[in-house]
Amino acid sequence: MSAESNSVDLTSSSSQYSVENPAPFIEAARARTKRTPRGGRTNFEMQAWVFMRLSGILLVVLVLGHLLIQLVLDGGVSKIGFAFVAGRWASPFWQVWDLLMLWLAMLHGANGLRTVINDYAERDNTRFWLKMVLYAATVFTVLLGTLVIFTFDPNIQ
Amino acid sequence: MSTPTLEKSSGAPEAAQSSDDHLITLTMRVRRFNPEVSDEVTWVDYELRMDPKERVLDALHKIKWEIDGTLTFRRSCAHGICGSDAMRINGRNRLACKTLLKDINPEKPITVEPIKGLTVLKDLVVDMEPFFQAYRDVMPFLITKGNEPTRERKQSAEDRERFDDTTKCILCAACTTSCPVFWNDGQYFGPAAIVNAHRFIFDSRDEAGEQRLEILNDREGVWRCRTTFNCTDACPRGIEVTKAIQEVKRALLTRRF
Structure with missing residues (x-):
């Protein structure tokens, strides 16, 4: 009976289903049900949203300033070398600038990717592991960058 | 006591011909799905003679009433108030009862599909x-x-x-x-x-x-x-x-x- 139902015939009504034997109900993908876990009473999504706006504004200044200094002013990109970086990081101002830029850009980007994963990963498992990879990469990059900025030794051999 | 006007309308097939002049031939391409006969979705073309000032809903009615009665869609008031006949027409969500055929280029086939993101139950009907x-x-x-x-x-x-x-x-x-x-x-x-x-x-x-x-x-x-x-x-x-x-x-x- 079920093998026959594969033939397409839109004109004749199917005898397969009836009131006693209704067609199977098709559940929508990730539909809201009573069992859907309700997000707790946290403001995390709101804080993430606000963080994106504020860090975005700060990053415009930090990144454009960074690009201007590194690539345009004072001979442009050709001046960049070990000595140039060592000279800049001797000043706490540029250390703070670069540290702020590192943290904000990494968290801003990671949060953006988190929302992209939330939007586009369809299976719970896929979503979980993609986010774990993202968080691991973010933590690694942020920690490594912070370590370098604070322990930079201009007299390295 | 027949007037010339009467003569004309009673006698001539041309009169019927000319009253047909404002009609255009258009193709409705409808996404059909019936889980009781097949898991497969099919696109079916319907050739219609319609007044371009009519609505997409009128075209669907013409298909259902004159060509294929199995076509399934929702509509209640048919005047843009009840919100039953939202569908994807030429790739955009619209009300079939508020969309005139002349406004969506009837020279090309007009595609009609159910709204996206909700389970399709049959043809243009989704689980709301x-x-x-x-x-x-x-x-x-x-x-x-x-x-x-x-x-x-x-x-x-x-x-x-x-x-x-x-x-x-x-x-x-x-x-x-x-x-x-x-x-x-x-x-x-x-x-x-x-x-x-x-x-x-x-x-x-x-x-x-x-x-x-x-x-x-x-x-x-x-x-x-x-x-x-x-x-x-x-x-x-x-x-x-x-x-x-x-x-x-x-x-x-x-x-x-």
């Missing part, structure tokens, strides 16, 4: 339950404390104006099913539910604004909106949906509404 579940979740009714007043609850014209735009919603689901976030994750409340929450959050007579804001502060609430403006483009009532969502976000941040 997830949509209405989200609607119910925002408590779309007046909530007040204390005793009921003996007279009507009064409101100034300015207070009424505050949420006037969002009272126009007819729950056709055109906005929610045009939202790419909803397409990928049906747990998102969706624009329509937020619009209807907005209607009560900004109503000076209602006293459950905080509660509704708390519901929309959820992981699947307003913060999932990516401001793509698909909902505003899709709304057949011209509601500024994205603006309403942004106003709810702002109310959540400032707690002023």
Whole structure:
């Protein structure tokens, strides 16, 4: 009976289903049900949203300033070398600038990717592991960058 | 005592011919699906002679009444009020009863499909339950404390104006099913539910604004909106949906509404 139902015939009504034997109900993908876990009473999504706006504004200044200094002013990109970086990081101002830029850009980007994963990963498992990879990469990059900025030794051999 | 006019109309097949002149031949390309006969979706073309000033709904009626009675779609009032016949026409969510054939280039085949993101039950009919579940979740009714007043609850014209735009919603689901976030994750409340929450959050007579804001502060609430403006483009009532969502976000941040 079920093998026959594969033939397409839109004109004749199917005898397969009836009131006693209704067609199977098709559940929508990730539909809201009573069992859907309700997000707790946290403001995390709101804080993430606000963080994106504020860090975005700060990053415009930090990144454009960074690009201007590194690539345009004072001979442009050709001046960049070990000595140039060592000279800049001797000043706490540029250390703070670069540290702020590192943290904000990494968290801003990671949060953006988190929302992209939330939007586009369809299976719970896929979503979980993609986010774990993202968080691991973010933590690694942020920690490594912070370590370098604070322990930079201009007299390295 | 026959007048020339009478003579003409009684005698001539040309008269019928000329009354047919304003009609054009067009192709309706309809996405057909019937789970009782096949799991497969098929696109079926229907050639019609229609007046270009008629609506897509009239074309669907012509197909159903004169060509293929198995074509299934929803419509109730057929005049843009009940919100039953939202469908994807030429790739855009519209009401079939408010879309004139001449406005969507009838020279090319007109594609008609069910709205996206909800389970298709048959042809153009989708399961609206997830949509209405989200609607119910925002408590779309007046909530007040204390005793009921003996007279009507009064409101100034300015207070009424505050949420006037969002009272126009007819729950056709055109906005929610045009939202790419909803397409990928049906747990998102969706624009329509937020619009209807907005209607009560900004109503000076209602006293459950905080509660509704708390519901929309959820992981699947307003913060999932990516401001793509698909909902505003899709709304057949011209509601500024994205603006309403942004106003709810702002109310959540400032707690002023």
